[in-house]
Amino acid sequence: MVQPVRGFIVFNLPKCCGLYKESASAVHVIRARSSLQSVWTKAGQVASLPGFNELRLTGFPGPWGRCMGSDCGPGGSQSRAVWCAHVDGWTTLHTNCDQNLRPSNQRNCFRVCDWHKDLYDWKLGAWNACVPVSSRTFGAARQLPCSGGEEGIQTREVGCILKADGLPADDAICEYFEPKPRLEQACLIPCPQDCVVSEYSPWTSCSKTCGTGLRNRVRSVLVPPLFGGGLCPNLTEFLSCKPGPCKGPEGLYSLRVGPWSPCALPGSRTARQAKRRKGKGQGLRERGGVKDPETRELIQKKRTRNRLNRQDSPFWDIQVGYQTREVTCIHRNGSTVARNLCGPRDQPLIIQSCILPKDCRVTEWAEWSSCSKTCVDPESPRGNRTRRRQVLQFSVGEEAPCPPLEETQPCEPQGGGVPPCTTYTWRTTEWTDCRVDLLLSQQDRRRGNLTGLCGGGLQTREVYCVQANAEVLKYLNDLREKEKASPPVENRLCQGPIPNRSQLCQIPCPVDCEVSPWGAWGPCTFENCDDQTGKKGFKLRRRRISNEPTGGPGSCPHLVEAVPCDEPACYGWQLASLDECLPADGQQCGSGARQPQVRCINSSGELVDRTLCSAFPPPASVACDVPCSRDCVLSDWTSWSSCSQTCSSKTIEGKQMRTRSILAYNAGEGGALCPNSSALQEVRNCNEHACTVYHWQTGPWGPCTEDPSSPSFNASAVVRSSSSSQGPCSLGMQTRKVICVRVNVGQVPPKKCPDGPRPTTMRPCQLPCKKDCIVTPFSDWTECPLICDAGNAVKKKQSRKRLIIQMPSNGGQECPEVLEEERDCEAPRSCPGFRWKTHKWRKCQLVPWSLRKENPGAQENCGSGLQTRAMSCRQLDGTQGDISECLKFAKVMPPITQRCQLPCQDDCQLTNWSKFSSCTADCVGVRSRKRALIGRSKKKDKCKNTQMYPLSETQYCPCDKYNAQPVGRWSDCILPDGARAESPLGLKVQGDVKECGQGYRYQAMACYDQDSRLVETSRCNSHGYIEEACIIPCPSDCKLSEWSNWSRCSKSCGSGVKVRSKWLREKPYNGGRPCPKLDHINQVYEVVPCQSDCNQYVWVAEPWSVWKVSNVDLKENCGEGVQTRKVRCMLNTVDGPSEGVEDYLCDPEEMPLGARESRLPCPEDCVLNDWGPWSRCSLPCTRTNSRVRTAYVIRSPSAGRECPDTTDKEACSLNLNCFNYFYNITDWSTCQLSPNAVCGRGIKTRMLDCVRSDGKSVDMKFCEELNLERKWQMNASCVVECPVNCQMSEWSPWSDCSQTCGLEGKMRRQRLVVQASQGDGRPCPSQVEQWKPCPVRPCFRWQYGAWSECRVESVVCGEGVRYRNLSCFVSDGSADGDFIMVDEELCSDLELAVNGDEQIHLKEPCTLPCPGECYLMEWSDWSSCVNICVKEAGVDFGSVQVRSRAVLAQEPENLQLCPDQVWESKPCTGGECYQYKWFGSADSPGAWCQRSDGLNVTGGCTAASPPVDNSSCDPPCLMPKSFCSEAGVCMCEEGFTEVLSPTGQLRECAPIPVLEIPTAGDKKGDVKTSRAVNPTLPSTLQPGRSGRTWYLQPYGPDGKLKMWVYGVAAGAFVLLIFIVSMIYLACKKPKRPQRQRQQNNRLKPLTLAYDGDTDM
Secondary structure (H helix, E strand, O other): OOOOOOEEEEEOOOOOOOOOOOOOOEEEEOEEOOOOOOEEOOOOOEEOOOOOOOEEOOOOOOOOOOOEOOOOEEEEEEEOEEEEEOOOOOEEOHHHOOHHHOOOOEEEEEEOOHHHHHOEEEEEOOOOOOEEOHHHOOOOOOOOOOOOEEEEEEEOOEEEEEOOOOOEEOHHHHHOOOOOOOOEEEEEEEOOEOOEEEOOOOOOOOOOOOEEEEEEEEOOEEEOOEOOOOOOOOOEEEEEEEEEOOOOOOOOEEEEEOOOOOOEOOOOOHHHHHHHHHHHHHHHHHOOOOOOHHHHHHHHHHHHHHHHHOOOOOOOOOOEEEEEOOEEEEEOOOOEEOHHHHOOOOOOOOEEEEEOOEOOEEOOOOOOOOOOOOOEOOOOOOEEEEEEOOEEEOOEOOOOOOOOOEEEEEEOOOOOOOOEOOOEEEEEOOOOOOEOHHHHHHHOHHHOOOOOOEEEEEEEOOEEEEEOOOOOOHHHHOHHHHHHOOOOEOHHHOOOOOOOOEEEEEEOOOOOOEEOOOOOOOOOEEOOOOOOOOOOEEEEEEOOEEEOOOOOHHHOOOOEEEEEEOOOOOEEEEEEEEOOOEEHHHOOOEEEEEOEEEEEEEOOOOEOOHHHHOOOOOOOOEEEEEOOOOOOEEOOOOOOOOOOOOOEOOOOOEEEEEEOOEEEOOOOOOOOOOOOHHHHEEEEEEOOOEOOOEEEEEOOOOOOEEOOOOOOOOOEEOOOOOHHHOOEEEEEEEEOOEEEEEOOOEEEOHHHOOOOOOOOOEEEEEEEOEEOOEEOOOOOOOOOOOOOOHHHOOOOEEEEEOOEEEOOEOOOOOOOOOOEEEEEOOOOOOOOOEEEEEEEEOOOEEOOHHHHOOOOOOOOOOEEEEEEEEEEEEEOOOOEOOHHHHHHHOOOOOOOEEEEEEOOOOOOOEOOOOOOOOOOOOOOOEEEEEOOEOHHHHHOOHHHOOOOOOOEEEEEOOOOOOEEEEEOOOOOOEOOOOOOOOOOOOEOOOOOOOOOEEEEEEEEEEEEOOOOOEEOHHHHOOOOEEEEEEEEOOOEOOEEOOOOOOOOOOOOOEEEEEEEEEEEEEOOEOOOOOOOOOOOOOEEEEEEEEEEOOOOEEEEEOOOOOOEEOOOOOOOOOEEEEEEOOEEEEEEEOOEEEEEOOHHHOOHHHOOOOEEEEEEOOOOOOEEOOOOOOOOOOOOOOOOOEEEEEOOEEEOOOOOOOOOOOEEEEEOOEOOOEOOEEEEEOOOOOOEOOOOEOOEEEEEEOOEEEEEOOOOEEOOHHHHHOOOOOOOOOEEEEEEOOOEOOEEOOOOOOOOOOOOOEOOOEEEEEOOEEEOOEOOOOOOOOOOEEEEEOOOEOEEEEEEOOOOOOEEOEOOEEEEEEEOOEEEEEEOOOOOOOOEEEOHHHHOOOOOOEOOEOOOOOEEEEEEOOOOOOEEOOOOOOOOOEEEEEOOOOEEEEEEEEEEEOEEOOOHHHHHHOOOOEEEEEEEOOOEEOOEEEEEOOOOOOEEEEEOOOOEEEOOOOOOOOOOOHHHOOOOOOOOOEEEOOOOOEEEOOOEEEEEOOOOOEEEEEEOOEEEEEOOOOOHHHOOOOOOOOOOOOOOOOOOOOEEEEEOOOEOOOOOEOHHHHHHHHHHHHHHHHHHHHHHHHHOOOOOOHHHHHHHHHOOOOOOOOOOOOOO
16 A cells, blocks of 8 residues: 655744744654655665665754743753655645654753853863774775874763762753863874884904804994884894914813802901900009099090090991802803813902991981961962981991981961061152253253253152051051151062152243233323312323233232322213314304214213213314315314323423315415415324323232131141142231332332222232151161171171151151161171091901901901091081081081001002102102102012002193183173162162263183193183273264244234244264254244234325326416325334334235325315225125215305215125135144243144135234134143153173183173153163173083993903092083093082082992803993984974993804893983985995984885885886885885786886865865974875875776776867857957947047056
8 A cells, every 4th residue: 555655844943022043943854755655764864665766864953942941950941843744845734744753842951041150061081092093984995104193083071060069961051151172183193113223333353363253243222113113123243253273272261250249247246345345444444543634634635536536426337247259160151160170360359348238227207397488478378398307327338328308398377367478569759849950951961050940840759668568558647657657678679660760740830921011091080089089180001911920910010000190080071073064154154163072981981971070061162164165175184193202291292293284275366265384284282291100019929927817727747749739728828018119210108109009918828738757767777798707807887777758848847867877797707617527547457367268368467458437527617516417518428438458468568658849840840759668578579679669750840831812702891880879778760870981891811721721710810801991982962052033923914923943053973862853954943823913013194295286277276186195104002103114014905095196176166075985895795785985075166066976886896895704723833831941731822813805814803893703722731742861770780600610601780771761852772781701710520431341350251340530620611612631629619429410430340241151232322312203294202312232242152142132212302303215326236224314224214115126026026116015016106006917916007197076074274283294295185084085097907098088188179179269259359330439539438547456
């Protein structure tokens, strides 16, 4: 039965209400469709259905939705949507799917909240071992040769856990906060490293001189086998040799000496020794006491000395025992034979004295000491504690030395009440007053003493170190607590940056008072209009303050001046205007009057009620004339000129003048005549008041004193702050003197001056707070120097000091005079020191005769033995010291045992050598020493043999010739240490430190002896240096001239600029202060805006002259004529134009006409006055608007004649007679400082202009009348950066020498930048470090000599001893310097150690092989350090070095008895990364492996490609690109594949075309690897990599090209033809139609040329 197959698709539920934003993912649970049955499959599973071929289902599980719930924890739920879908993807009804198989759409979950982050975390397991990638890949290809390392993968376990108990939790909880860490990572498995050995040494000589022997050659191990590499080959090769037949019997036997047995004690002699000592004691007592005190004292001293010489010390238990060894006879084959076969020979020593070895015994550890850290310190919380143990018994013999007697471990202070540690911090005194002269003296020392300076300056303070957690604040608020200020401590205790010791500051520049010009004199008025009882009156004139000064208007000059006058009045009539002239009696012409229009004003010019002037008669009418038609016509009077004088006296009178002119002459008959010329001018007196001007003059304000009337609360203040920030403490009072002064006379009585403007003489003021001096307590006394030699001690001083924190001011308590105290140090004590004291050697002890009497040739009382001596600890003064002190402080303990020899009767006995005789002359003389035979030896013939027993020795005297040589470079130029040293208790501000001038540079001197050995420089009478004078050039600053005077303002009306300049006088050099930016003529300019009053200069025209008529009608006296007048430019003042100036200062456009041509009216003609001013054009300026001017009739014409128009009109034209006006703001000026300031805060200004539309600056009134908006700020504060020179700290003390000895040691010192340069200040010098060479000292060291050959007395072979010497060597300390042996005395001050090893080994046991024995050679030298690496891949597995012991054989029969070869390795650093490569030679049939340093080796080269002889393969590899492998099989080189014959033999090597097809996941740019791989290396992709490589074989098995190759070639050819055709069609130029060309002629196209700019 055919059933349809359907499946469910499971989706995430859509997130509603905007709570979630994840996109829905789908999980396909698909049932495959079949005509017979349905089969459910998992995602990715293949379902095999009847009638279908392997249907693949590609569903994958999607995530569940977000866990929902109201509570945090496991109570949440999550859901997903489930759909029924056809296999083709379209959805269908749920009923079409099997409901039993429907997946669940809801499950419980753990709802994660933010606070779970503190409870859960990822637990990271350790990385597992690195597993090769090939082992994890199915169907892995054959293993290829390892190159650098095999790629691997290592994994680890990662899980979410609950932090509290480590229990596992759901990973989703931790994933809520951070992604799951990675579970695996790439790793590298190193390739196996085979053993690498060196070349063989040359063959040794034959081991025998006759018979059959062996020759050996050996090699050493260079690189040990690592990572499973091949083992080392044999290090020895043997070759039999036959020098010739032996003439006699071959020596088959030899004596072999065995090792010494352990040291043992002989039979006990303790009882016998004790009995002997007891008998001696009784004998002494039997002799009776010695009563003589001196004798008793001598005996007691001898007993004490003997007791010290005996080994009764508890620290050494020395027992002399004996040891034996066995002597056997050995056959050449290694077997032991009878002793007699070795023949009669000298019997070697088989018993000897020895020291019974004893281990070092120490006490138990004492209790731990208290912790060195006794306080709490967060930065270094741990201290150290120690414990010690004592030596009970030192080790004796060959036993190990004593273990450490002291050990240290870190600790922390224990207990609850541990105080905090003392911490230190920097403190500062208060800033000094701001001083400008400090800045000036930096620039020019001559300017440092100027006064009245202001602006930017410097203020300084001291910096000192105190305990940070001491009480430091209370004393600031209460004087009684000021003793609790922290005392200063040494500056070295404070860490961290040092606070600034200087800073820029500002002294406010005083603003000078500026006043306006004097106003005009006012009317004569009473002093007080409310009290007019007196008749005294004054005329006043005033000026105002235009710039408010610092400190108020009290410092301004007087603002009011008074002149006494008569007939004062508080009110008066002011003439406003005159009416027109009205003839009398209603006539048309003739005499008449003009009525005045008046108003009542007060003395200030203000309009008041007219009734106040009722007491004064108003001005009378003014007589006038209206000319008749035949009368003379005169113009109106001009205004009165300004008064010629400001006051009047007996000799000076003020005058004013006015004029008028003739406009028309009268007729000959009947008309009024014209007046003569004198009547055309009038003069009157003015300013008739006397020149006695009075004003009030004020003195300066006095000091602020306490006002008794106000409550005083001026307490003494101790607040540390600058004076500028002090608050007031109480109110006070200031007074000043006010006097009345007559100008040019002096003080006059006060009644001469008006009382009204009299200034005040008192004002309130603020009293500043008192500040007492505050000083720190005294510091601790400085330490006295430790002096060990009291006899040569110089009295030293110790001192203490205190610092002033706050200076007194405003009457506060003064500072104490004593700020530093000094006293003598106590008497110096001796320095502690310890040394070993050796006592006399005891008697030589032999092996007991009972043990050695069987020895052939032994005698009872002579032979080799041992002797011991006592050792004690002494202080430097000779007193007894504790043995533990010598162990800690003294040098190496001298030996307490030594071999000795008791001479036998047959031995030759000699005295010790005498001292060498003195030398008479160095280098040429000789010195000698002698010894003599003793006793019976003088008679023995063998002792008289001077060759065996020389009795004298002679040697040349030492040649003390020394040669001094300079070494190294010259040091920096160093100034002598003349500058002051800073106190260790306070850092003051940097002062004048010498930075330049003459100094010295140094070169080290080395002293050599005649053998070219380095010796102390004192041998050459040198202090170690050559000195040479040098010069550090002093910096020279840029020098400019003073400022020139300001130029005149560039405009006479409105805003312009004025300029001043400086020019370069001297350029800077040697790091001097740089110049400001100069122009091309080396000048620097300062330009500021300036404002010129447009009314400052005015044109003044004199009256017109009399007409000069050109057509003279003598009868009528009229017609065309000319009038002239003089026009001058004058300075305008309050009183009117005062003095003439140059014409260019006035506006030429405003200049009145100096001449005019007109018609002089004839009699009876109409006469008009001059035209009035033009009316102003209304804005905006258009030609529809016009302006007018008018005139009026002065003389009416006679009957029949008419007057011309009295109105003139013209159109308004922009920029001709009509103008627009607007404001123009200038640029900001440069920052302007006070004249007494050099830098700091200033003011920059700009100007506002009223500009006409034609660009001309005009008077501001034109803009003001238009009420234009003024929104600009005209002044702004600014800062001129102060030129602060760089300030350097003093040079630090010279450092210790960089080397303790040698030629290349250097001492250095540094300095720091205390204050960086600012502005145009002098820059910091580049040299912040100096060096000089150290005195040359020879480098001495203890050094072992070479081991001697193994010595086995007179026997041929066996166990022996080899020795080496410890000698003193000297070198010059350079890397390539040789060490030369010198006398051991020169190394006496050195610790007895070789390369840091204090255990000196001068002998060691060795084995001398017997003839025929096979044995191990001595250890080879350590190989050079080799880095295990692959240079091409950048892979590094560490460095190693190795040494080996090869086998040497002497008998062919004994080869089977040879021991195994051995090697040992150790890690090292700095190894060289070598490469190995095969080399072949045309001269030799084989090939060899060579290391990259040129060393031929065995091992290291890859086994795949050695150029070995192809003849080793059968048949030989004769094909190109083939070679014979180590397995004897012909293979192809890399890049070629083997083409085999049917029989399996190589036919040819065909090249492999490689086509790499990247996969979709091949994102090489995103892969991060732990090791860089050279991309140029050919690499074979292995399974597990992201790419896939296909190998396409173009050749068939028969060697011919396959058909697909021809198809690919044909397709490529067709594609090439197509591409060429397309390029041709694209580049062909199309034919343009004619119409298009005509259009192009009419329109010029816009062409854009792209030049590669990305902004197009």
